[in-house]
Amino acid sequence: MTLHSSDFQRFVHIAQRQLSAFVRHVRANVRDRAIPAARRAAERGSAMIQQRPGVAAGVLLGCGALLGVAGHSLFRSAEQQRLMAAVDAQQSQLEATRREAQREVNALAARLGELQADANRLNALGERLTRIAQLGDGEFDFQKPVGVGGAGPVRDMPATELRSGLGALGAQLKSSGRQLTVLEALLFNRELDRHAMPSRAPILNSYITSGFGGRADPFGGGSQNHKGVDFEADTGDPVLAVADGVVTYSGVRSGYGNVVEVDHGNGYVTRYAHNSRLLVQVGDLVRGGREIAKAGSTGRSTGAHVHFEVWENGVVVDPMQFLGGQPTKKG
Known part of the structure; x- marks a missing residue:
């Protein structure tokens, strides 16, 4: 096979461009290990080009193909690493979100426990008032479901709105508790007055x-x-x-x-x-x-x-x- 000088120069130019591209790509990904190997390969390639131009041209073409395959493999590896890093970051973010949501749930559960305790106290107070005031059973039954209703679209409630609602409910329960405590004191005093009022005969079965x-x-x-x-x-x-x-x-x-x-x-x-x-x-x-x-x-x-x-x-x-x-x- 006879190579003209222009063809040889073109092959050499193509090979040098591929070598340069390969060196730049490898330098960006595995700089410390690839640069010495690439330099030695370039030196051997230059010697081969000078000593055996025809063989060198074939080798250079083969190297170009190999470099293309290697570059594609490296690109796929880098892309996989990037995707894995992105997945790890998303998992970390999801875990942080889960922990934050659990803290919110724990806080709301604690607040719900406080409100339940207030409701139980009011229910017990209502039972005492029922006995003192001789009211019908259920008059102060706070555990009995209350009929409610309404029309309109339903939306998700933000956590801040839920916390605000629980706070308002807690304040309302405390206010109701104070009012019922005052009522209990009044009824108790009335009961004392009633028991202290002469209201029976001093002897039974008499006239x-x-x-x-x-x-x-x-x-x-x-x-x-x-x-x-x-x-x-x-x-x-x-x-x-x-x-x-x-x-x-x-x-x-x-x-x-x-x-x-x-x-x-x-x-x-x-x-x-x-x-x-x-x-x-x-x-x-x-x-x-x-x-x-x-x-x-x-x-x-x-x-x-x-x-x-x-x-x-x-x-x-x-x-x-x-x-x-x-x-x-x-x-």
Whole structure:
């Protein structure tokens, strides 16, 4: 095969351009290892070109093909590395997003637990109010589902809006709790007042033998202002406190015989007279219905009975207004 000088120069120019491109490509990817090898290959190629031009031209063409294949392989390897790096970066970002979302869920779960505790407290408070106020069951049942509705498109709720809503709900629950606590105190005070109000007869299964106000004196005639109400009783019958209170007197008073007096703490004091025996002492706390004495006929009395008086802010009043105006009949 005979090569003209122009063809030879063209082949040499092509080979040198391919070698230069190869060297630049390898230098960009594997600089430290490829440059010495490329330099040696270039030196051997130059020697071969000078000594055997025909063979060198074939070798150069083969090298060009090999370099093309090698370059394509290197390009594919670099592209794969780039894609793997991108995938790793996305996975890292997804993991960071997952951790952040979990922190948000944990925070919302903690806040939800606080709101549930507030709701449970309000429910317990509602049950107490139901008992105190004698309301129907379910009046303060906060766990009962409430009917709601509405029309319109639904959208995703941002986390910030959800946190804001939970905060507002928490504030509302606390405000409702404070209001119910005040209501509980008012109802409790009302309940105390109710229990401290004379509202029952001082003896069971009895009837009134002498009413309040003017009457004929049973000891020798004439008129007398009767300060209380007399209930028929047998000696030893239980005498009962008509309301909650504190015993302020337990002893003998002129004309009354053995007397018990109870202060109910709301301006009312009750007196139980002519007892045969006293069962309480000064300072004792008594509940309505508790036995405080035994009926008798001590003091200025014609026979066994219970003399009952009610004093309101230091003034004696008719006990019948607290007993519903109806005498208790003996059964």
